Amino acid sequence: MISHISPDALSACTSAESQSSEVAFNKNVADLWNQSPSYNRKALNTGIVHFGPGRFFRAHLARIIHEHLSNQCQDLRWGICGVSLKSRSAIATLQSQNFLYTSTDRYSGDEIHESARVIGSINQIVDGITEQDYVLALMTSPSLHLVTLTVTQAGYCLDQNFNLDLSHESIVHDLNHPDRPTTAIGFIVEALRRRRERDIAPFTTLSCDNLPRNGTILQRAVLTYADQIDPAFADYLINQAAFPNTVVDRIVPQKHESDDQHPYRLLQVRDRAPIVTEPFWQFVVEDKFTSDRPLWEETGVTMTDDITPFLYMKSRFLNAVHSFIACLAVRAGVEYVHQCLKSPEFYSFIRLLMEDIAAATPVPDYMCEQYIEQVLRRLSNEALPDLIARISAETARKLGKYILPILQDAHAQKLNLEHLMLPIAAWMLALQDGISETGTAFHANDKADVIIMAQAGAALSQILGLEKCECTDTLDRYCDRALREIRTRGLSATLRYYSEEPI
Incomplete structure (x- = not known):
């Protein structure tokens, strides 16, 4: 058979x-x-x-x-x-x-x-x-x-x-x-x-x-x-x-x-x-x-x-990474997930990003490493093209559900948040401009109030409806820096810069 x-x-x-x-x-x-x-x-x-x-x-x-x-x-x-x-x-x-x-x-x-x-x-x-x-x-x-x-x-x-x-x-x-x-x-x-x-x-x-x-x-x-x-x-x-x-x-x-x-x-x-x-x-x-x-x-x-470690791994290395990739892709003007991972600067950055997720996740390193390799291979599958438009729908909700817990754990452990915050900043810029860096229109599939706040230049914590505290102040500070970097350098150059590669 x-x-x-x-x-x-x-x-x-x-x-x-x-x-x-x-x-x-x-x-x-x-x-x-x-x-x-x-x-x-x-x-x-x-x-x-x-x-x-x-x-x-x-x-x-x-x-x-x-x-x-x-x-x-x-x-x-x-x-x-x-x-x-x-x-x-x-x-x-x-x-x-x-x-x-x-x-x-x-x-x-x-x-x-x-x-x-x-x-x-x-x-x-x-x-x-x-x-x-x-x-x-x-x-x-x-x-x-x-x-x-x-x-x-x-x-x-x-x-x-x-x-x-x-x-x-x-x-x-x-x-x-x-x-x-x-x-x-x-x-x-x-x-x-x-x-x-x-x-x-x-x-x-x-x-x-x-x-x-x-x-x-x-x-x-x-x-x-x-x-x-x-x-x-x-x-x-x-x-x-x-x-x-x-x-x-x-x-x-x-x-x-x-x-x-x-x-x-x-x-x-x-x-x-x-x-x-x-x-x-x-x-x-x-x-x-x-x-x-x-x-x-x-x-x-x-x-x-x-079942706890398996829940962590799927939520953080598949669901969250899917959303991180979509955040970058809507700014870059990329249509499919596998196309992102074919780009050297995208792939290198996502790999480093996943290592930062692993550092903030209470799961043994060997389990994280194995799962990371599986996810990168799966998301590179050209035989089953996955539309960025599908994955980028309701990004604000997914940020709160999948990504915010990672950010909170990373902040509690005093980890560097640069890699984790860059994709979110890319998504916020796509919302603000309504277009990608290639000039293609970005029609956000998010709640109207999320889009309005982003277009008005609201801070990340405001867009996600978070109460002000030391953690949200830190997230907003990292996000502001990432927004400036992308505006100044462009997304591809910023990805290379954050991956410690020559610009």
Whole structure:
């Protein structure tokens, strides 16, 4: 089910790709699976119910479970039933393919890599709104051990403080009709209630969403909801149910019109729902389960008693660095992330910047160094171009969420803030001028008050709404210096200067 392409063959494959629209597809995904199955799907039991069977889930968790099933062909307890509460598009697209699809990994940078395989871990995807009884019956089955979620922050019905919003229209409906839920929280609580009623141990509920301490947030929402129904039941869940925290990571771009060409080129197969992603993935899980779980460590899943260092690394070396690069790029007039890292002055500066982040981060040096190298390689991937316009959206919010904690820790440790502050100054200048140094327009996707304050020359602390203190005075002082340097030298020369290279 796997096909690799070498650099020497790439040009020939590219030629084939251009002609693929003229060639009739001679088989579909189900045909290819049946020719060489990785495991017996007909014998696959449903051990996982997953809410939110979108593209990230299919590139991440479904792929991990597929690899586990392929490695442990006799352990067929972990088939997945996807549950969609919003869109029927995944159901309509995948049903005709027996819920099979292709996953293609692509990387182009210091080397070229492409591989594709057919993923078979999804038994079915159902509409949770019209199939409530069926979903609840699955979730109440003793053979069901895991309920997983990728429903985004909105799917948890939270308020601005990451607590369950009891006034949310859908939550109000579910509390009034607990046996006819419409939200993931409602389904989870009702299924757990029924399991307790039937003396069946709770399943483990695993959030795979990109939220800080996602399991803790999910547990708090579930307990808040359960307490509204029966406080004694909420107490039972505190002691008996498990909500491990996780860190999930994989770059999965939005669907592109050329995606279907990759499985044709590599597998000679027609796929209506292809996934194209990067080779890298990460799944870190707290080892806190109520019952059985897949032995997925062999596929690369990291089980841990302490997820804290992994949260630090992803937040600071991926999320924050993404925003740092975007801040520089909007001033420089660069369109894609990988283009930034192809520039020597950009690359050298970002490397030094990440070393400064590591110095301010309470994680062992060897873990930071390994993660830094991974991130630089991933962000250099020309095969999955990532738009700066996407990453630069809501920069002020991201500064507060990802970058301000780094600045505060660095200030507390009396570290030099020059590298950390320069990208922020570049973003502020782009906001002030409305154009990049190349003359291209910069249309900021930030709150209006942020843009107005920046254009009026407000200090960084004012733009971020920070209370005045010694730390904010220091940040503003470093920022003012960086603003003057960029205005005087230009961004490229300032990057070289800050990287201690000749101007």
